[in-house]
Amino acid sequence: MRTMNTTHNPSPKTDLAVTQVLAQLLERLEHSAVPVGAEQYRSVVEHLVHEFEDVAPGAELGRLLDAYPAASEVYENLNYHHAGLCRSALDVSLAAEVSAREAIARAMGAAKTNKDKTHGEG
Numbered sequence: 001m002r003t004m005n006t007t008h009n010p011s012p013k014t015d016l017a018v019t020q021v022l023a024q025l026l027e028r029l030e031h032s033a034v035p036v037g038a039e040q041y042r043s044v045v046e047h048l049v050h051e052f053e054d055v056a057p058g059a060e061l062g063r064l065l066d067a068y069p070a071a072s073e074v075y076e077n078l079n080y081h082h083a084g085l086c087r088s089a090l091d092v093s094l095a096a097e098v099s100a101r102e103a104i105a106r107a108m109g110a111a112k113t114n115k116d117k118t119h120g121e122g
Contacts, residue, residue, distance in 0.1 A: 023071035
């Protein structure tokens with residue numbers, strides 16, 4: 001008689017040592033004064049993604065993500081479908097939106113001024 005194989009989901013990891021090392025490495029790559037190869041960057045991010053798949057959520061993970069903004073951004077993007085941009089500070093997000101609107105308005109104003117000048121209205 002054959003028995004069915006059942007999928008065993010291991011419990012989430014609570015030891016974040018590997019995750020922290022990868023988060024530190026990603027942060028260093030993000031702020032490197034020397035150009036970083038795309039393959040190296042992609043490799044670190046992919047390893048970090050695999051770590052995040054196995055890590056238990058909680059206060060320790062929250063502290064790690066607070067300490068490493070680049071890793072936090074990866075984590076947030078992985079979980080966007082559940083919680084949106086839950087780790088982004090609201091004031092930073094709002095300031096970015098306001099800044100973008102102002103830049104668009106300036107660009108539209110400059111485009112209108114240039115158009116008026118070419119048509120002899122300015």
